[in-house]
Each structure stands twice: as C-alpha cells, then as structure tokens.
Amino acid sequence: MQQSSGRVCWKDVAVKIIAEEKLLLVFALSLAVSFLIVWTKKYHSARSARASGASAVQSAHRIPTPRIGGVGIVAALLVALLVLLPDGRGVQWSLFALSLAPIFLAGIAEDLGYAVRPLRRLLAAAASSVICVMVLGLWILRADIPLVNLLFAFAPFGIVFTIFAASGVCHAFNLIDGVNGLAAGVGVITAFGLAAIAAKAGDVSVGAAALFMVSALLGFLALNFPFGKLFLGDAGAYSIGHVLAWLAIALLARAEAVTTWAIMLVLFWPVADTMLAIYRRRRSGKPAGQPDRLHFHQLVMRTLEIAHFGRDRRHIANPLTTLVILPLASAPMITGVLLWNRPVAAFAAYLLFSVLFASSYLLGMRFAYKAARKLNQKGHGEHVNAVAKAHAIRLSRHDPDPGVVPTRVATLETHGVNGYDENRLCNVD
Numbered sequence: 001m002q003q004s005s006g007r008v009c010w011k012d013v014a015v016k017i018i019a020e021e022k023l024l025l026v027f028a029l030s031l032a033v034s035f036l037i038v039w040t041k042k043y044h045s046a047r048s049a050r051a052s053g054a055s056a057v058q059s060a061h062r063i064p065t066p067r068i069g070g071v072g073i074v075a076a077l078l079v080a081l082l083v084l085l086p087d088g089r090g091v092q093w094s095l096f097a098l099s100l101a102p103i104f105l106a107g108i109a110e111d112l113g114y115a116v117r118p119l120r121r122l123l124a125a126a127a128s129s130v131i132c133v134m135v136l137g138l139w140i141l142r143a144d145i146p147l148v149n150l151l152f153a154f155a156p157f158g159i160v161f162t163i164f165a166a167s168g169v170c171h172a173f174n175l176i177d178g179v180n181g182l183a184a185g186v187g188v189i190t191a192f193g194l195a196a197i198a199a200k201a202g203d204v205s206v207g208a209a210a211l212f213m214v215s216a217l218l219g220f221l222a223l224n225f226p227f228g229k230l231f232l233g234d235a236g237a238y239s240i241g242h243v244l245a246w247l248a249i250a251l252l253a254r255a256e257a258v259t260t261w262a263i264m265l266v267l268f269w270p271v272a273d274t275m276l277a278i279y280r281r282r283r284s285g286k287p288a289g290q291p292d293r294l295h296f297h298q299l300v301m302r303t304l305e306i307a308h309f310g311r312d313r314r315h316i317a318n319p320l321t322t323l324v325i326l327p328l329a330s331a332p333m334i335t336g337v338l339l340w341n342r343p344v345a346a347f348a349a350y351l352l353f354s355v356l357f358a359s360s361y362l363l364g365m366r367f368a369y370k371a372a373r374k375l376n377q378k379g380h381g382e383h384v385n386a387v388a389k390a391h392a393i394r395l396s397r398h399d400p401d402p403g404v405v406p407t408r409v410a411t412l413e414t415h416g417v418n419g420y421d422e423n424r425l426c427n428v429d
Helices: 010-019 022-039 041-048 072-083 094-096 100-111 118-136 146-152 155-175 182-201 204-224 233-254 261-265 268-283 294-311 313-339 342-399 407-415
Strands: none
Touching: 010 094, 022 072, 022 204, 041 233, 072 094, 072 100, 072 204, 072 233, 072 261, 094 100, 094 118, 094 155, 100 118, 100 146, 100 233, 118 155, 118 233, 155 233, 155 294, 182 204, 182 233, 182 261, 182 268, 204 233, 204 294, 233 261, 261 268, 261 313, 261 342, 268 294, 268 342, 294 313, 313 342
16 A cells, blocks of 8 residues: 555545445445335334324424434444454454444434433443443543643543543434434534544544445435435434544544544534533523523524424425535534644634634524514514404404404414414523
8 A cells, every 4th residue: 555754545545445345335234224214114113203203392303203213324334343344553343333332222222212311321322432441442642732631641530531522422413413414414524524634644444434434324314314204313313423432532542643623623513512502501590401492403494494484394494404504514624624733723713613603503593583573573463453354344243252263363372473482482691
C-alpha cells in the first residue's frame, strides 16, 4: 500500500474496500433485514408497532409503524465487525461488537413494549461503555484544555468521564430520533466526518468502520425516509450513538494529532440538542429526563405546519424537517474535518456554533409563538363571525334552543385553531 509522508493513502484504502464490495454487502444486508421487517409486520406489529408509539409525548407520527429498524442496522454492523473488518492497531473489532449487547437488548425491549425506563437504558449504555474500556483498553486521554488535561492524566477520572460521555452520546441520538430520517441522517453525517478525520490521521481501521456504519444506515434509510415505513427505535438510536461515540474515542486515543474539539464538532448536533433540552427543562422546573415537544426538530416541523402545511399534511412537514436540519448539522461536521488538528481554531468554532444553535432556536421559538398567536387570533375572529351568523339564523327561524352552536364553532372554541395553543407550543421568556 502506498504511503506519503508517513500517512496511509486513503484513496487506495477506499478503492480496495469498494472493489471487494464489502460496503455494498453491508448496505444490502441492512436493506434486506429492514425490508423483511416491513414485509412481515402483520405478524409482529402487536409488539413492534404498538399503538402507544404513535401517541407518545414526543411522537411526530400518526400511523402505527414497526419501531425495530435498529435490528437491520445492528445485524449489518455485526457482520462488518465480526467478518469483514480485520483487527488493526490494537482494536479488536470482534470484542467491540460484544459491547453492543447491553444497549441493544435494553433498546429492543423498549421497542417491543416492555417499558424500559430511560435511567435503565442509560445504565445499559454505561455497561456497554464499560465493556469497551475493559476489552479495548481505550478511554479519553485529553480535553485539549491545558489545566483540564491534568485531570485526564489521572486514569480513573478519564475512564469515568469516558463512560459518562459515551452514554450521553447514545442518549443524544435517541432524543433526535423524532422525524423520518433525522437520527440516521445525522448518523451518516457523523460517520462520514469520522471517516474523513481518520483519513487525515492515517487511521485506516477506524475509517473503514465508519464507512461500514454509513452503509448500514443507508440500507435502513431506504425504508425510513421519506415515507416512514420503518422506524429506528431505541435499539437503533442507542446502538448508533454507541458505535459512533466509541469510534470517536478510538480515533482520539490512537491519533495524537486529532483534537478533541474537532470530534466535538463532528458530534455537535445531537449533543447540542440534548444539552439545550436539559437546560430548558431545568429552567422550567421539570426533571431533565421528562419528555417534551420542544426539541429543535419539533420546533422546525411545527413552524412548517403553522406557516405552510397545517397538521393535515404532516406527512410532508415530517420529512421536510429532516431536509431542513441536515444541512445545518453538516456545517459543524465539515468544520471539524477542516480543523481536525487545530485545537484552538476548533474550540473557537465550537463556541461559535453553540451560539448560533442557541440563537436560531430562540428565534425559531419566537417566530412559531407569533405565528401560532396570529393564527389563533384569526380563528377567534372566524369564531365570533360564526356565532353571530348562527345567532341570526336562530332568530330568523325562532329556534327554541339557544344553546345550539355549529359543530365547527364548538371545535374552534374547544380546541383552538388547528389545535395550536401558543402557550403550550412555545415557552418564550
């Protein structure tokens, strides 16, 4: 294999992988399992597409749909890790594959309706990370902040922080799994970013693993986006987060030139959305783990519904939300790749994107609040006119029952225009 200035020629590696059709095999396996789940849904829908999934607090869907799309992704990844991907530079991928067991089993139990609490799922994610630390001997060794680096030099601190961070990334991918294609699409973006940084750092093994993740996710997306024939589910979201988090950790541990802040930029979107959710709930006096409908993707979808589509066309607003967000999520990833070995610049970029993320969220909340308020005021005017018209008709007919109100008026009065209550939609200070 050709090398230049001590680095692996990534083009040769990519060509070799593609020439052997390994990426295509992983894609085909993920697609086949996903198609099989959809094709046989009548046999397992009582569990995999339970009605509560359509009515959950954070649900953006109305039709019961199988929520076990993670099965196809994990099956394809296991084949890649156990068969197709050779061990390299101290990473034993077969042992890494075993670490998926706790988090996948907890997730699939939740997807099948066995009500695994969020805390237990987080503990399962932590257990998966503990396995990684034990079998791979890897953890975060630095933060690229001078004084903080001294803490990471103390191995117990680094190990505990690594387990906490990896578990948080798992949960973050689960939180952004709210509309068709979003969590898997962000996963594709993140995996591409890690593969690109691995290419620059000369880490062929991690780069190849990231590309296999891309193939597995694309196989699932073929049935998930845009029509939502199959959902990712907790098993899929948590497993994606676990694999990507540990590919990032392995890259940091094995390539000293890679800055931590570049990795943070690659993982920016799910982490930023989760941190904002924790802050928002704490500020409103709610538990950090209590679900709500104020995530960034939910804000975008409701804005699209209020401004253009209405709730009757959510099948359009849902996938369109993903198309709006993915370019936004790509920007920090691309920046992280460009600044992969420049810690100061990457740190500054991270701060900038954090400010932009929070600012755009607040602006979006205010816009949605004003739009909902305007819509409800318009509906109130229609309601007053309808009541006056009904009263005039009643007088002309000498209707003995003055309590009769047209159905449409009652609907407007009881539920608000199209169900949009600006006080519940947005909590803007």
